[in-house]
Amino acid sequence: MSDGPRDDRGRSGVTGDLDVVRSVFEELPLVSYATDGPEHRIVATNAMFRQYVGRTHMIGMPLADAFPESMGQQIVPIFDQVLATGEQVYLRSFRAQLTRQDTGEQIEVYTDLRWHPRHGPDGKVVGVIVDLVDVTEQVRQHQAEQRRTAEAERRLEQARGVITTLQRELLPAGVPVLPRVQVSASYLLADADTAAGGDWFDALTLADGRFALIVGDVVGHGVAASATMGQLRLLLHERLAATSDIAAAMAALDAAATEVPAARATTVCVVALDPATGALQYCTAGHPPPLVVSREGATRYLPATGAGPIGVGGAFTGASIGKDRLADGELILLYSDGILERPGRDLAGSTVELATAVADIVTDRALQGDSDLPAERVCVQTLELLTRASGHTDDITLLAAQRVDPPPPLRLPVTAELGSLQPLRDQVKAWLTEARIDGFDAGAVLHAVVELATNVIDHAWIDSADRHAFTVTAALTGTGRVELSVADRGRWREPSPSPDRGLGLVMTTGLVDRLRIEHDANGTSATVTHRVRRPARLLTANDLTWTAAPRNPAPPLLLMLDQPSAPGPRIRADGPVDAATVAEFDRTIRAAGSSGTRPLTVDLTGVSHLASAGVSALHRLAALHRDNGTHLRLYAPAGTPADAIMSLVALDHETRDPDYPDVLST
Template identity: 50%
Template sequence: MEKPDECDRVVGDAAFVRGVFDELPIAVAVTQGPEHRLVAANTAYRALTGRPAPAGTPIRELFPELAGQQVYELLDRVYASELPEAIREWRMHLVDQETGAAIEVSLNCHFLPHRSMTTTDRSMIVIVTDVSDRVRERHAAQQRAELAEQRYARAADVIASLQRALLPTGLPVLPRARIAASYLPAEVDTAAGGDWFDAIVLPDGRVALVVGDVVGHGVAASATMSQLRAVLHDRLEPDGDIVAALAAADRVADRVPGARAATVCVAVLDPADGSIRYCTAGHPPPLIASPGGAARYLPPSGSGPLASGRPPAVAAAHLDEGSVLVLYSDGIMERPGRHHEQASAELLQVAGDAAADRALPDPEATAARRVCDQTVELLVRATGHIDDVTVLAAQRTGPPAPVHLETVATPDAVRVLHRTVAGWLAGLGAAGGDVVAVQHAVGELVTNVVYHAYAGAPGPLAVAGTLRPDGTVRIEVSDRGRWRERAPAISGQYRGLGLVMAEAMAGHLRIERGPGGTTAIVTHRLAGPARLLDPDGITPVPPPGTDRADPELLLILEQPAGPPPAIRLDGPITALTSGMMARELQRLTGGGTRDLTVDLTGVTVLASAGVAALQQAVAVCREHGSHLRLHAPSGTVAQHVLSLVAIAHETGKSP
């Protein structure tokens, strides 16, 4: 070992070296021993972390909020292996020492093992670069892009697009189970894999969960995957018979070479009592994560892959209320640089931390949603991935409260019920399209009560909704008024559209009339989103317009001058707001004598009263030889409604 004066001759004066270390523009810290005690930290490190660095303090005491974020585990791994590791853009949650508020940062981290000349304890050099601004800029750009599915469809090749089209776009919304799924495709420079997932509601309220993997990649694997998924879905749907369903899939695998050796995990969950029956046909076994964070794997059922000649064997388990059943593909296990035992332990720990909301806190998300998203993010971010990654989770919950509202039938009741029903549906976990459809249908029925049941006078109005075991929502709108037959339509006007639109939006509408009043019953099967993740950012890209300040205010915004003039409508067009819109259209078109473009991209509700006002404005302009151009891009609320009532409109990008 060199003496201190010999070191000085080699590296320079010790005080000078310490000064240079402290003034380095990048954050550097040194830990020592298995407890990772902080023994050195420069000014940049102290500025980045926002807290003092007392010598000898273990990292776990300095940063207690990092528990569950895989930081301590990485330090332990580097210390034990003495092999350096680096992680790029590591998303962490820290605590502001002044305010106590949680802050999110993205860091590039290098962990370098080191053996000191002055002590026998091994050390570690940690180099940290804050890249939060760069990451935020990229995320901001992604938020301005199209939906993740559209964005990926343009960037990926036709094979990956085909595979995504074959996967389910929605998941059941059930009264006693919250279901979520995340699918991360293989890297763009590799062919798409054969992963699939499915969730099938059975007639008795149970739900069958399926995750499978076809050997190979490319078009053949995607086509084979679609055949197996269709067979299993069809055979499971009537009664959830796992053995019969897998036997049918086995017969397909015998005839289709690409299906041989495909692996499947099927689990049938009864949300009412928590019973589980499952089969792991050559597939990794499911795991269960409890609300407290404990997680465990279920034993394999003992079955082999499809067409292996081994008959399916079914095992049983139980899911407590609040716990999460997790099925997954081996893409999350077979990550670069991880052997099977290590990957299994990491998946178990991260799934438990996510279920307990102690990894990346997100109290607004369900435990199933957190497990699906955060498990993929935390594990894949550290290692990358070479195969598709699929995670499907079901959390057993208590039954949701029904919605029930009794009020007086006035124009303001439409606005109140719009908000109440939309909030209730969103709380159930329904996707945006279902929320819009049911909200529209109920709004039309309530509007009918307000303006027709009592001939404009106030009267009692009741709305009651429940979510049935099969995932169908049932909403009753009842009044004590008198049924009036629809008056004949006047030429050029749209009248009596309310009931037609309600039925078209909701899927099924039944009217019960009697001397004591009228009850309209809407039924609609709900679906929740299945998230297809973006390989660049891993997390899903939210749709544009989700940060609108006031969802009940109709804004009419004149766009920059251009031939012809244009306006944009943002918000709900209902019986309450359609009059204001009609007056503005009349003013801006000069009573129908001038051309005008109306951009309906931001319309959140387009009720029958709004449809009638738009149709009337179009007709008036046509009579005067001018043109009222309606613009409703594909996928918007306005595009759906205008297509339903056959009103001409343009669907390209916003003007």
């Protein structure tokens, strides 16, 4: 007998020497591993895989034990699918999070992944072989390029995005921010030609103190379906706002459907929630029933109420209304059937899959770090997790609301001196964050309080050298409005607006919904009322990876930076420009422009707050340059805080960089 290569079950002519085969697998220049059985026990790993995940002892462990952090990321169901069907699955740019055991570091990666069926000696599928290629850097580069070209893409969308624009106009721009209910909404356009659809959502406070959630679905796609959707949404909104009666509002909608043929067979789900008690009434009207999820991840679907779609001959009465209760911390999700009727999915399986995914997202077992608001995570991560493997052929609408503890009202005693403005700004900003108010609304409220406080400091005790104080209060009301008051015991003086002074009250009036000033011999109270909303997300398939705004708060101190590389004299301001910082702002710009004797560009891109004191300074500086025959160019990209304020007060400025006109602002 020869001393030739050892035989693996007599197949040496096929597989080669067992040690050589093992060595080849170990040294394969790709990340690979294999699992066995329905528990997906890991039976083989190569060196690149162990190095990639930072783990060594995995052989014999079920996938769920080896990588517990992956259980909420819809990975195991793919193993189940390959094991059950014997068919390969290939997914590109698969987003996943894992924890390296060697360093304890949690990392997020993107990979091109292949799951292959592994066969036993009898040819049956016994396990799964996985190989992957890390494409994280390429994906990050692509994301960075997307951000850099965002302006160009928006312009392209404007040129050919009539459908998307139509949907944005017909759907609410946002949902209310409420003290006892956190609400979020998203709308994903269908993959097929991004055709306009008939899905809609709405959220509104009712006259009886309850809060209404609505998701509806008009049959069909295209402009006609969108137009019908718009009519039905407005009618249902108006009837609910007027009556607070679900049955009466649905009866009116049903009657209208007989006059609008395209509205027939529209399905609607309406929920009216009492934020204080959690009591809710609802009607499903042929629509999939709402899903309720607890903080701990327990799920239940509310029973369908039995009422059919509108316009098909049914009747909407008290018997069409169901009742239930939402406990503290529970989340309710309304959705359209597009999330269930995905390619290759049956309705029963999709219903279970939706509940499982939402439970993982609510308990933050899925993709971590996207948002600390469960309702917001549910409205984006659900789309990402459930459509990335199957795709989707219909519009998908998600509307989520969670009962939460209300933010405490704010009450601050403030010393009447300029040095108090920055601490006041920080404290109000912290309260706005706790109340989940951000974006433009937070900026408007913050701007208003600083203007009103500055007005008190400058004018309330102008004839007194004593130390004085005033009070700032704020609360978020059950109607989704901030009520903020600045009250002092000083003496009222009538404002006298001019191009360069006295603009604080004028600017505040332009930024918020309502400003009311009351004064008597005991002092003055200025009260701001402003409705606050959270933007809804209108998405396409390319937008599904989370793109939360970067959390880089503006520096609390004003920074004035000379820019010597610019084509001409130029200076940039970063931070707040208010009564406390305006002297430095004015002095630095005068020096950079040699007191108006040479042209100067002032870049206000990084200005986080432009108060009336800053506006007055810019008026004086612009006049100084005009008197000297030179030009002061003020630059603030469209949408920045400085642009918003200068547009409000009609102060001339440029939104395209005057020194770099061919470069798109980011």
